[in-house]
Amino acid sequence: MIQSELSSKVENIAQKLELRQLVVIQFLVLISSKLRYTSRGLTRKLGLPQVHLYRLIHEFSDILEPKDVNIETKKDLTGEIANYAKKMLLGIKINQNAIKEMINKYQKNRPKPDRNLDQFNATMATTVKRVTKLASNGDLVGKEIAFLGDDDLVSIGVALTHQCKKITVFEIDDRLNNLIIQISQENNLNIEVVKQDLRQLIDKSHFGKYDLVFTDPPYTKGGINLFLNQAIKLIKKNFLGRIYLCYGNSDRAREREVEIQKLILDHNLIIKTKLNQFNKYYGAESIGSQSSLYILDWTPSTKTVELNFKKVYTND
Amino acid sequence: MIQSELSSKVENIAQKLELRQLVVIQFLVLISSKLRYTSRGLTRKLGLPQVHLYRLIHEFSDILEPKDVNIETKKDLTGEIANYAKKMLLGIKINQNAIKEMINKYQKNRPKPDRNLDQFNATMATTVKRVTKLASNGDLVGKEIAFLGDDDLVSIGVALTHQCKKITVFEIDDRLNNLIIQISQENNLNIEVVKQDLRQLIDKSHFGKYDLVFTDPPYTKGGINLFLNQAIKLIKKNFLGRIYLCYGNSDRAREREVEIQKLILDHNLIIKTKLNQFNKYYGAESIGSQSSLYILDWTPSTKTVELNFKKVYTND
Numbered sequence: 001m002i003q004s005e006l007s008s009k010v011e012n013i014a015q016k017l018e019l020r021q022l023v024v025i026q027f028l029v030l031i032s033s034k035l036r037y038t039s040r041g042l043t044r045k046l047g048l049p050q051v052h053l054y055r056l057i058h059e060f061s062d063i064l065e066p067k068d069v070n071i072e073t074k075k076d077l078t079g080e081i082a083n084y085a086k087k088m089l090l091g092i093k094i095n096q097n098a099i100k101e102m103i104n105k106y107q108k109n110r111p112k113p114d115r116n117l118d119q120f121n122a123t124m125a126t127t128v129k130r131v132t133k134l135a136s137n138g139d140l141v142g143k144e145i146a147f148l149g150d151d152d153l154v155s156i157g158v159a160l161t162h163q164c165k166k167i168t169v170f171e172i173d174d175r176l177n178n179l180i181i182q183i184s185q186e187n188n189l190n191i192e193v194v195k196q197d198l199r200q201l202i203d204k205s206h207f208g209k210y211d212l213v214f215t216d217p218p219y220t221k222g223g224i225n226l227f228l229n230q231a232i233k234l235i236k237k238n239f240l241g242r243i244y245l246c247y248g249n250s251d252r253a254r255e256r257e258v259e260i261q262k263l264i265l266d267h268n269l270i271i272k273t274k275l276n277q278f279n280k281y282y283g284a285e286s287i288g289s290q291s292s293l294y295i296l297d298w299t300p301s302t303k304t305v306e307l308n309f310k311k312v313y314t315n316d
Numbered sequence: 317m318i319q320s321e322l323s324s325k326v327e328n329i330a331q332k333l334e335l336r337q338l339v340v341i342q343f344l345v346l347i348s349s350k351l352r353y354t355s356r357g358l359t360r361k362l363g364l365p366q367v368h369l370y371r372l373i374h375e376f377s378d379i380l381e382p383k384d385v386n387i388e389t390k391k392d393l394t395g396e397i398a399n400y401a402k403k404m405l406l407g408i409k410i411n412q413n414a415i416k417e418m419i420n421k422y423q424k425n426r427p428k429p430d431r432n433l434d435q436f437n438a439t440m441a442t443t444v445k446r447v448t449k450l451a452s453n454g455d456l457v458g459k460e461i462a463f464l465g466d467d468d469l470v471s472i473g474v475a476l477t478h479q480c481k482k483i484t485v486f487e488i489d490d491r492l493n494n495l496i497i498q499i500s501q502e503n504n505l506n507i508e509v510v511k512q513d514l515r516q517l518i519d520k521s522h523f524g525k526y527d528l529v530f531t532d533p534p535y536t537k538g539g540i541n542l543f544l545n546q547a548i549k550l551i552k553k554n555f556l557g558r559i560y561l562c563y564g565n566s567d568r569a570r571e572r573e574v575e576i577q578k579l580i581l582d583h584n585l586i587i588k589t590k591l592n593q594f595n596k597y598y599g600a601e602s603i604g605s606q607s608s609l610y611i612l613d614w615t616p617s618t619k620t621v622e623l624n625f626k627k628v629y630t631n632d
Contacts, residue, residue, distance in 0.1 A: 040605075043601045043604055044605040048567075048604050049566040049568070051568075251555070252365070254613060255616060258581060261586065265581065273591065274587055285359045288359055289356075290360075290363045300570070300571060
């Protein structure tokens with residue numbers, strides 16, 4: 001079995017079972033390792049419910065040793081599969097320095113944050129941390145990613161990994177759009193930039209086209225609600241559809257964040273992960289210069305909701 | 317200024333401002349370090365909104381250099397304060413091996429999980445990880461902690477750190493209660509054990525007495541709702557009141573977890589942190605042998621809610 005054959009097999013099975021490719025690759029690492037795993041062991045190692053593990057085993061039955069208590073690859077395939085899986089894992093590693101250098105190179109061209117658009121620049125470390133988190137969650141390889149606003153230039157960091165299938169930035173601020181286009185062209189990053197006021201309808205040709213949407217929206221109820229609605233329109237309607245949402249407020253205004261969390265759940269998105277104080281900013285001292293990262297997963301009942309809030313940006 | 321004086325000063329200010337002692341100690345580390353911080357720098361480093369930082373500065377004004385752009389301790393106090401703060405931080409470090417050894421020592425005495433009580437044993441690594449997380453969140457030093465059920469013996473791990481003021485286990489299973497009492501007595505851990513069916517009223521003398529409640533309840537709507545109600549009765553009604561809640565379900569039954577998250581927010585608790593697949597178990601293969609850890613903070617509108625669900629344990 002040649003590498004390209006394995007590669008497309010992994011891609012197809014991941015797509016069919018609606019699993020991240022990273023999980024499928026981790027499965028291959030385990031079944032081709034010298035340690036021998038039962039299905040129970042694999043369940044625990046992968047954190048994959050038994051039912052999904054069985055589906056995975058079924059899909060890969062042609063490369064597995066039949067009738068064994070341990071789930072193992074056929075002897076003559078073990079080396080090849082182990083090599084492929086390890087190589088894939090290595091390829092997922094992020095070159096953090098390359099991202100820092102690239103953003104540093106264009107630092108002087110970056111526009112001053114526009115407070116009317118609730119722009120606050122995240123620190124360089126935060127931009128890198130976001131890309132690293134996307135990678136470790138299996139959210140880069142083969143993915144189509146949209147950014148709703150991108151004053152932190154995360155799209156550049158993501159593009160530099162050369163792991164995604166497609167990157168689109170929807171941004172209202174022409175100063176940022178021009179900068180991202182410039183960086184993209186000068187470095188062959190192939191980022192698509194769409195000038196978009198997110199208070200307006202997004203062109204329908206983009207609907208349901210993205211595995212993932214990343215956004216650090218205005219921190220008002222209206223802003224969160226509007227950006228979530230737009231994100232939900234953009235994501236593919238399957239178990240891989242995911243939204244990364246940044247949101248912060250003062251620790252003493254907790255009831256405000258409870259309202260935001262209720263809004264998120266009104267959309268029937270699941271709060272898969274919430275990392276407190278994940279993002280750091282220059283400025284934004286009233287909220288401790290930090291915000292949380294929410295990772296929101298699509299559910300079969302995920303929906304857009306009516307916009308009851310007139311205020312989107314803080315100054316509206 | 318002697319160490320005991322500093323120590324009680326820190327304790328009092330933390331209590332007055334409703335901040336974790338760990339944050340106050342980190343503040344002291346920064347202002348007594350050779351690096352010089354402006355209030356902006358401190359805000360970013362501590363993740364503390366500016367308003368709270370100013371309150372902290374105000375409370376410590378007697379040890380601070382007056383009229384300086386940088387926030388610094390008075391020259392003659394710097395050494396003493398730096399030593400105190402570093403010693404405190406060191407004291408917070410967890411001896412993971414001691415916890416493992418202790419639980420191993422009593423491993424043979426542990427009762428078999430009772431499925432009628434939805435017991436599933438977490439792995440040893442998970443018990444240690446929970447204690448470590450409590451410590452790094454500043455949730456051990458000087459705290460009064462309650463466990464609603466404790467088949468994973470986290471109370472033992474917590475007691476071994478000797479950082480808490482009080483530890484109480486509310487548990488229905490006498491086999492566990494006897495084991496915890498035995499371990500506590502043989503090792504002077506001073507754990508209070510209360511035999512408690514959590515479907516029944518908890519004695520009012522415990523209400524509002526705990527900074528923190530830890531629970532890995534039955535994963536039904538009724539179970540989550542009931543245990544949250546009990547936890548809310550037990551916690552102190554201030555900004556330090558916090559609940560650690562474990563919950564897991566299959567990744568394909570996402571709508572079920574959305575319902576659980578809505579339940580949490582019905583209590584007007586804030587989901588401060590949610591760590592996906594934090595806990596690992598022996599068994600529980602249908603949910604991938606893993607569950608999430610929710611860290612829920614009190615808000616001024618936190619409340620108990622009516623119990624609309626008859627089913628508490630899965631077999632009810």
